[in-house]
Amino acid sequence: MKTLLSSLFLLVVAIAGVVSASDLEKEARWRAQVEDALLDGEAVDLTAGDVTFLGIYTESDEITGRAAIIAHGIGIHPDWPQVVSPLRTALPQHGWSTLSIQMPVLPNEASAADYAPLLDEVAPRMDAAIAYLRSKGADRIAIIAHSLGATMAADYLASHPGAAVAFVSIGMGSGAGEPRMDTTQAIRKITTPTLDLFGQNDNEDVLAGAQVRAEAAQADDKADYYQVQVPEADHFFDGREEALTDAVVTWLGQTVPVE
Numbered sequence: 001m002k003t004l005l006s007s008l009f010l011l012v013v014a015i016a017g018v019v020s021a022s023d024l025e026k027e028a029r030w031r032a033q034v035e036d037a038l039l040d041g042e043a044v045d046l047t048a049g050d051v052t053f054l055g056i057y058t059e060s061d062e063i064t065g066r067a068a069i070i071a072h073g074i075g076i077h078p079d080w081p082q083v084v085s086p087l088r089t090a091l092p093q094h095g096w097s098t099l100s101i102q103m104p105v106l107p108n109e110a111s112a113a114d115y116a117p118l119l120d121e122v123a124p125r126m127d128a129a130i131a132y133l134r135s136k137g138a139d140r141i142a143i144i145a146h147s148l149g150a151t152m153a154a155d156y157l158a159s160h161p162g163a164a165v166a167f168v169s170i171g172m173g174s175g176a177g178e179p180r181m182d183t184t185q186a187i188r189k190i191t192t193p194t195l196d197l198f199g200q201n202d203n204e205d206v207l208a209g210a211q212v213r214a215e216a217a218q219a220d221d222k223a224d225y226y227q228v229q230v231p232e233a234d235h236f237f238d239g240r241e242e243a244l245t246d247a248v249v250t251w252l253g254q255t256v257p258v259e
Contacts, residue, residue, distance in 0.1 A: 073147030
């Protein structure tokens with residue numbers, strides 16, 4: 001009976017199409033915290049269906065037409081002090097405006113595998129972010145994503161060819177055993193030039209997944225897939241922020257040069 005009721009509930013939710021799986025109350029708490037402490041950039045409202053979510057837009061001093069969407073990892077926010085904030089504030093100094101967006105989140109105790117049902121909420125948020133950047137004059141948009149955010153972005157790009165001119169995945173795992181989160185299969189489908197970036201001392205799952213993806217890319221003869229390991233860096237690039245930024249900026253500059 002419990003299984004039947006659960007199935008009926010999920011059917012009703014699917015038909016209604018108005019219930020977000022993301023923890024919107026947690027998103028609201030993150031937003032209040034971020035806006036109160038924001039020093040660089042501007043908090044903006046983005047809309048995906050019935051959901052309004054937070055973005056932080058930081059404009060480059062140079063007019064280059066280049067911008068990057070930045071997607072954070074599991075359960076956190078778009079101004080997280082590790083990886084996310086360093087990149088979103090540094091890239092504008094190198095000709096890239098940035099829009100760091102709130103990704104779908106779950107309660108703190110949720111595992112990466114628990115996020116599989118939230119993948120359907122990623123595309124509307126990415127589409128909204130792209131539309132916002134285009135309204136700001138960007139005609140070449142990259143996606144930079146860390147950890148679970150990289151898994152989400154990979155799933156998006158696998159089914160949205162041409163949505164971005166470049167994809168930088170940072171510390172991307174292998175997929176938590178969920179078929180749709182299998183990053184090796186996603187990479188095989190992605191046609192966007194991709195930088196698969198990770199730390200020498202990254203999480204075990206990240207290191208194992210990177211090796212499998214590299215082997216798959218080689219077997220598929222993917223000429224637009226690159227892999228870089230940052231020496232002495234852990235999953236959050238603590239103390240290696242400058243090396244992280246340099247790696248991202250260098251590859252983006254080579255892949256999407258100023259016109």
